[in-house]
Amino acid sequence: xxxxxxxxxxxxxxxxxxxxxxxxxxxxxxxxxxxxxxxxxxxxxxxxxxxxxxxxxxxxxxxxxxxxxxxxxxxxxxxxxxxxxxxxxxxxxxxxxxxxxxxxxxxxxxxxxxxxxxxxxxxxxxxxxxxxxxxxxxxxxxxxxxxxxxxxxxxxxxxxxxxxxxxxxxxxxxxxxxxxxxxxxxxxxxxxxxxxxxxxxxxxxxxxxxxxxxxxxxxxxxxxxxxxxxxxxxxxxxxxxxxxxxxxxxxxxxxxxxxxxxxxxxxxxxxxxxxxxxxxxxxxxxxxxxxxxxxxxxxxxxxxxxxxxxxxxxxxxxxxxxxxxxxxxxxxxxxxxxxxxxxxxxxxxxxxxxxxxxxxxxxxxxxxxxxxxxxxxxxxxxxxxxxxxxxxxxxxxxxxxxx
Ligand SMILES: [Zn+2]
Numbered sequence: 001x002x003x004x005x006x007x008x009x010x011x012x013x014x015x016x017x018x019x020x021x022x023x024x025x026x027x028x029x030x031x032x033x034x035x036x037x038x039x040x041x042x043x044x045x046x047x048x049x050x051x052x053x054x055x056x057x058x059x060x061x062x063x064x065x066x067x068x069x070x071x072x073x074x075x076x077x078x079x080x081x082x083x084x085x086x087x088x089x090x091x092x093x094x095x096x097x098x099x100x101x102x103x104x105x106x107x108x109x110x111x112x113x114x115x116x117x118x119x120x121x122x123x124x125x126x127x128x129x130x131x132x133x134x135x136x137x138x139x140x141x142x143x144x145x146x147x148x149x150x151x152x153x154x155x156x157x158x159x160x161x162x163x164x165x166x167x168x169x170x171x172x173x174x175x176x177x178x179x180x181x182x183x184x185x186x187x188x189x190x191x192x193x194x195x196x197x198x199x200x201x202x203x204x205x206x207x208x209x210x211x212x213x214x215x216x217x218x219x220x221x222x223x224x225x226x227x228x229x230x231x232x233x234x235x236x237x238x239x240x241x242x243x244x245x246x247x248x249x250x251x252x253x254x255x256x257x258x259x260x261x262x263x264x265x266x267x268x269x270x271x272x273x274x275x276x277x278x279x280x281x282x283x284x285x286x287x288x289x290x291x292x293x294x295x296x297x298x299x300x301x302x303x304x305x306x307x308x309x310x311x312x313x314x315x316x317x318x319x320x321x322x323x324x325x326x327x328x329x330x331x332x333x334x335x336x337x338x339x340x341x342x343x344x345x346x347x348x349x350x351x352x353x354x355x356x357x358x359x360x361x362x363x364x365x366x367x368x369x370x371x372x373x374x375x376x377x378x379x380x381x382x383x384x385x386x387x388x389x390x391x392x393x394x395x396x397x398x399x400x401x402x403x
Pocket of ligand 1: 238
């Protein structure tokens, strides 16, 4: 049961009100087997039966039957978003709805272990104050600007934070404070996973998410799976050749997309930088300055100019990968002016026609949500669902109903 329970759960989450017979058909096993699995998920208090009234209001009008749905208070996931913009810890329910979050101020990102402990303690406090039972939490999702190895739970490197290979230290520090599985992922990939399961890319098997803030990154989904490449696909887009600028990228070049289509590029054009080389000790300055620029109408033409710079890269992605959708995410990417400018440039310079190629949409999920949604995807709606743990927790519960 354990190995595939997550997949069945995933079907129930995607189709609230699904019947046992439909579930059996989708999963490809007998109705008897479906009935047994449903009984086990019910007794583990992960799903519940929706009543006939609910059903009548939904699509199966006039066909009374008992459907199945995810219990709102059945399982939860928690998240840590490591960002120079808004560092946050959060809790979401099994439907991906944010239940609680807390924004952290003045997080020092100089040391990996110090940062990990700071976030983990804040998350533990949030869990305690929220009243969510830790026995019903599937795990911790961590989203950050770094090259990660999710299967080994390691930060491989972060040119953005200036971190070297951490040998799994970030995740270990968290687990010492919160004894739950930890899933760590690059922010662009975490956003892509979250949009695929809960956001703009539901039912879209092939899409690319481009995350633009201080720098630019991308998450590519092909055939409903994240593309990882040999090294880091997520950071690659930032180093694609673009207009030369009087700035120096983390890679040493002066003509990276990171310098022209991004917050870093805009701040330089506004004369807000007193240095040419990207400086990891100034991340909060870059973040705060960009957020201020996005509120300044006089700076809109520079935001639009940066947007136009990314259009050639998107056109190339469109031709090479043939995605059904490209999602522009991040504080800059989903900004109205930036997004509008990208769209105009694609139409004017590249004859973009959404009837024949991809649709361009703004991201619907914030980086704060993405961390907890990542944990749901990896540890709840997957073969890694620790079904036995929740079955035991339900048995030991003095109260038959949670919440
Ligand atoms: Zn570069």
